Amino acid sequence: MDDDAPLLRIQKVSKWYGSHQVLCDVSLDLARREVLVILGPSGSGKSTLLRAIAQLVEIDSGSIFLEGEMLGFRDEGRRKLPAHRIDAQRRETGMVFQSFNLFAHLTALENITLAPRRVLKQTRGEAEATAIQLLERVGLREKAGSYPNQLSGGQQQRVAIARAMAMNPKVLLFDEPTSALDPETIREVLDIMVDLAHRGVTMIVVTHETSFAREVAHRVAFMEHGRILEVAPARAFFDSPNHPRSAAFLGQIL
Amino acid sequence: MPGAPAPALGLTGTLALLVSPLVLSAVWVTIWTAIAAQAIAALCGVPLALAELSSLKPLKAVAWFYNWLFQGTPLLMQLIFFWAVLPILGLRLPLIVAGIVALALNEAARMSQIIRAAIIGVDARQFEAARTLGMSSWQIFRLIIVPQALRLMLPPTGNELNYQFKATSLLAAISVVELTRQTLNFADRDPAHPLPYFAVAAFYYFAMSTAWGLVQQRLENRAERRGFAES
Amino acid sequence: MWDWSLFWKQLLERDAIRAAEATISAAIVGQLIGVTLGILLGAVGASRRRWPRRVVDAYVRVFRGTPLLLQILAFYIVPSEYGIQLPVFVAGALALGMNEAAYLSEVVRSGLMSVDRGQREAAQVLGMSSAQVLLWVTLPQAARVMIPPMGNAFNAMLKTTSLLGFISYEELLRHANLVLDTVYRPFEIFAVITVYYLAMTTAWGLVQSRLERYFRVGGSAPVARRRPMPRLAEV
Numbered sequence: 001m002d003d004d005a006p007l008l009r010i011q012k013v014s015k016w017y018g019s020h021q022v023l024c025d026v027s028l029d030l031a032r033r034e035v036l037v038i039l040g041p042s043g044s045g046k047s048t049l050l051r052a053i054a055q056l057v058e059i060d061s062g063s064i065f066l067e068g069e070m071l072g073f074r075d076e077g078r079r080k081l082p083a084h085r086i087d088a089q090r091r092e093t094g095m096v097f098q099s100f101n102l103f104a105h106l107t108a109l110e111n112i113t114l115a116p117r118r119v120l121k122q123t124r125g126e127a128e129a130t131a132i133q134l135l136e137r138v139g140l141r142e143k144a145g146s147y148p149n150q151l152s153g154g155q156q157q158r159v160a161i162a163r164a165m166a167m168n169p170k171v172l173l174f175d176e177p178t179s180a181l182d183p184e185t186i187r188e189v190l191d192i193m194v195d196l197a198h199r200g201v202t203m204i205v206v207t208h209e210t211s212f213a214r215e216v217a218h219r220v221a222f223m224e225h226g227r228i229l230e231v232a233p234a235r236a237f238f239d240s241p242n243h244p245r246s247a248a249f250l251g252q253i254l
Numbered sequence: 255m256p257g258a259p260a261p262a263l264g265l266t267g268t269l270a271l272l273v274s275p276l277v278l279s280a281v282w283v284t285i286w287t288a289i290a291a292q293a294i295a296a297l298c299g300v301p302l303a304l305a306e307l308s309s310l311k312p313l314k315a316v317a318w319f320y321n322w323l324f325q326g327t328p329l330l331m332q333l334i335f336f337w338a339v340l341p342i343l344g345l346r347l348p349l350i351v352a353g354i355v356a357l358a359l360n361e362a363a364r365m366s367q368i369i370r371a372a373i374i375g376v377d378a379r380q381f382e383a384a385r386t387l388g389m390s391s392w393q394i395f396r397l398i399i400v401p402q403a404l405r406l407m408l409p410p411t412g413n414e415l416n417y418q419f420k421a422t423s424l425l426a427a428i429s430v431v432e433l434t435r436q437t438l439n440f441a442d443r444d445p446a447h448p449l450p451y452f453a454v455a456a457f458y459y460f461a462m463s464t465a466w467g468l469v470q471q472r473l474e475n476r477a478e479r480r481g482f483a484e485s
Numbered sequence: 486m487w488d489w490s491l492f493w494k495q496l497l498e499r500d501a502i503r504a505a506e507a508t509i510s511a512a513i514v515g516q517l518i519g520v521t522l523g524i525l526l527g528a529v530g531a532s533r534r535r536w537p538r539r540v541v542d543a544y545v546r547v548f549r550g551t552p553l554l555l556q557i558l559a560f561y562i563v564p565s566e567y568g569i570q571l572p573v574f575v576a577g578a579l580a581l582g583m584n585e586a587a588y589l590s591e592v593v594r595s596g597l598m599s600v601d602r603g604q605r606e607a608a609q610v611l612g613m614s615s616a617q618v619l620l621w622v623t624l625p626q627a628a629r630v631m632i633p634p635m636g637n638a639f640n641a642m643l644k645t646t647s648l649l650g651f652i653s654y655e656e657l658l659r660h661a662n663l664v665l666d667t668v669y670r671p672f673e674i675f676a677v678i679t680v681y682y683l684a685m686t687t688a689w690g691l692v693q694s695r696l697e698r699y700f701r702v703g704g705s706a707p708v709a710r711r712r713p714m715p716r717l718a719e720v
C-alpha cells in the first residue's frame with residue numbers, strides 16, 4: 001500500500017434521522033499519522049460523523065474507506081457486510097467517549113485486557129503485559145486493580161484511552177473526551193493525547209479545547225448543520241478562518 | 255356436545271364448547287373462588303402485617319413463623335392438608351370452602367408483606383406533619399396512614415388477584431370442578447383429542463387476566479385523578 | 486393423638502428420602518431450563534429486531550396468562566394426541582422450565598436494558614461480536630439485578646414441583662398422598678414433608694444471600710429491597 005494514499009477516505013456521506021438530515025455529503029481524507037480536530041456548534045453532526053466511522057450508526061449514502069477497504073458495505077450497491085466482517089472492521093478503529101464508558105463490572109486492567117483476550121485471542125499473560133505498559137504510559141500503573149467507580153473522571157478517561165490503544169487501532173476517534181471533566185483534570189487527559197499525537201497515532205478529535213488543537217492538530221475541520229464548511233491547516237484556521245461561519249464560531253469560543 | 259365420543263372436536267365443536275354450560279359454570283367457579291380467597295387473604299393480611307410491624311417480640315415472632323411456614327411450603331400441599339384433616343377435626347365444611355380457606359391462608363402471608371410495605375411506604379414526614387397538628391397516634395393511623403397505604407396497596411393487590419385466578423387451578427386436586435378440573439374431566443372422556451379442551455381453558459384464563467387488567471387500569475386512573483400521583 | 490414414632494419413621498423412610506431427591510432434581514432441571522431459555526428469550530426481547538421480539542412477547546403472554554398446572558397437564562396429555570408420549574419427568578421439568586423462562590425473560594430483558602447503552606457501544610467499537618458483548622459486558626452487569634429474582638424463582642420452583650404429582654411424578658407431595666392411602670395420619674405425614682420442604686427452601690435462602698453478596702462486585706451498592714419482590718413462576 002503506498003504511503004501517500006489517505007488512510008481514511010470519507011466520500012459524500014449522508015445520514016438522516018427521520019426527515020432530519022444530520023450529515024450532508026460529508027467528504028474528508030485523513031492521512032496516516034495525521035491529527036485532525038473537528039470543531040462546530042452543538043448539533044452540527046460531529047458525533048454522528050465519528051460514530052459513522054466507528055460503525056455505531058449506519059450511513060444512508062456515500063462511503064467510508066479505511067486503507068482502501070469500504071466500511072460496512074460490500075460494494076457501491078450498498079449490500080451490507082455480514083456481522084462478523086463488520087466486527088472485524090471495528091477492531092481497526094478505536095473510540096474514546098465523552099462519558100468514558102468503562103465497563104463497570106471490570107477493573108481498570110480487565111477493561112484493557114477484555115478485547116485483546118476475547119477478540120484478538122491473546123493469552124492472559126500477553127494481554128496483561130501490554131495493558132500494564134499502557135497503564136504505565138497513562139500514569140495509572142497503581143490503579144490496575146481499581147473499579148471504574150473508584151477512579152476520578154480524568155483517571156477513567158485515561159484508562160479508556162489505554163483500552164482503545166490496546167487494540168492497536170489504525171485510527172483513534174475522540175468524541176469530546178474532556179467535556180465531562182473538571183477543569184483541573186482536563187489537562188491530564190490532554191497530555192496523554194498530545195503524547196499519542198507525538199508518537200504518530202492517527203486521530204480525529206472532536207473537542208472545544210482550542211489549545212489542544214493549536215498544539216498538535218495538523219488540520220482543523222469546521223462543521224455546521226451536517227456539512228464541513230472549512231478544512232484548513234490548524235495555524236491558518238485559527239489565524240484567519242476562511243468561512244464567515246467559522247470566523248463567527250471562533251469569535252464565540254475564544 | 256362436549257365430551258361426546260365424537261371423532262374430533264372441529265372448529266364448530268370447539269366454539270360450542272366455548273359457550274357450553276359446563277365450561278361457563280367452571281369459569282364462574284374459578285372467578286368467584288379467586289375473588290373470595292383474595293378478599294379473605296387481604297383481611298387476614300392486616301393483623302399479620304401489624305404483628306410484623308409491632309414492637310412486641312412474641313407478636314413479631316408469630317408473624318414471622320406464619321410467613322416462614324406458609325411461604326416455605328407448597329400451596330398445593332397446604333390445600334391437600336386442609337382437605338385431609340377436615341374430617342379428623344370433625345369439621346363438615348364443603349370442599350370448596352376448605353379450598354378457599356387454604357388459598358386465602360397461603361395468600362395472607364403474601365398480603366401481609368404488601369400491606370407492611372405500603373404502611374412503611376407512607377412518607378414519614380406525613381406522620382410528623384400530623385403530629386404537629388396534635389393528632390393522636392390512632393388518629394394519625396386511621397386518617398393519614400391508612401388512606402395513603404390503601405392507595406399504595408392497590409396495584410400489587412390487583413396483581414395478586416390475577417395470580418389467584420391461576421392459583422384456583424389447584425382446587426382441581428380436591429376435585430372442585432373449576433376450569434382446570436373441568437378440562438381434565440373432558441380430556442379423560444375424550445382421550446384421543448385433548449387439545450381443544452386445553453385451548454378453551456387457556457382462552458378463558460387469558461380472558462380473565464386481560465379483563466381484570468383493564469379493570470385495574472381504570473381503578474388506578476381514577477385513583478390518580480383523585481390526586482394520588484404515583485411517586 | 487400425635488404419634489412421634491410414626492413421624493420419625495416416616496421422616497427417615499427410604500421412599501421419603503427418594504421423593505425429596507426427586508423433588509430436588511425436578512427443581513434443578515426445571516431451573517436450568519428456565520434460566521437458559523429465560524436468558525435467550527430475554528436477550529431477544531431486549532434486541533431491536535421486531536419479529537423475534539413479537540414471538541417472545543407472545544410466548545411470555547401465553548405462559549404467564551395460564552396456570553402452571555394447566556401447562557403441566559397439557560405438556561403431558563396433549564402430545565399423546567399426536568402419538569408422542571413424553572416421559573413424566575421430561576414433560577414435568579419442561580413445563581416447569583418453560584413456565585419459569587417466561588417470567589425470567591422479563592427479568593433478563595429489563596436487566597439488560599438497564600445497562601447503559603454506552604457500555605455496549607464501547608464493547609462494539611473494540612470489535613466484539615454481539616454474542617461477545619452479551620456474554621462479557623451486558624449480562625455480567627445485569628447479573629446484579631437478575632440474581633435475586635432468579636434465586637426467588639428457584640425457591641418457588643422447589644415448591645411448584647409439587648404440581649408434578651398430578652402427572653404421577655413421585656415427588657414429596659405425591660409420596661405423602663400415597664402414604665396417606667395406607668396410613669391415614671395426615672398430621673404426621675404432612676409434618677414430615679413440611680420438614681423436607683422447609684429444609685430445602687430455608688437452605689436455599691441461605692445460599693441465595695451468599696450468591697447475592699458475591700455478585701455485588703465492583704463496590705456497587707446493593708439493590709434496594711423495600712418492596713416485596715414481584716411474584717415469580719408460582720402456580
Ligand SMILES: Nc1ncnc2c1ncn2[C@@H]1O[C@H](COP(=O)(O)OP(=O)(O)OP(=O)(O)O)[C@@H](O)[C@H]1O
Pocket residue numbers: 017022040041042043044045046047048049
Ligand atoms: N439517535 C438519534 N435520533 C435522532 N436524532 C439524532 C440522534 N442522534 C443525533 N441526532 C440529531 O442529530 C444531530 C447531530 O447530532 P450530533 O450528536 O452528531 O451533534 P454534535 O455535533 O455531536 O453535537 P454536540 O456538540 O452537542 O455533541 C442533532 O440535531 C441531534 O439531535
Ligand SMILES: [Mg+2]
Pocket residue numbers: 046047048175176
Ligand atoms: Mg456530540
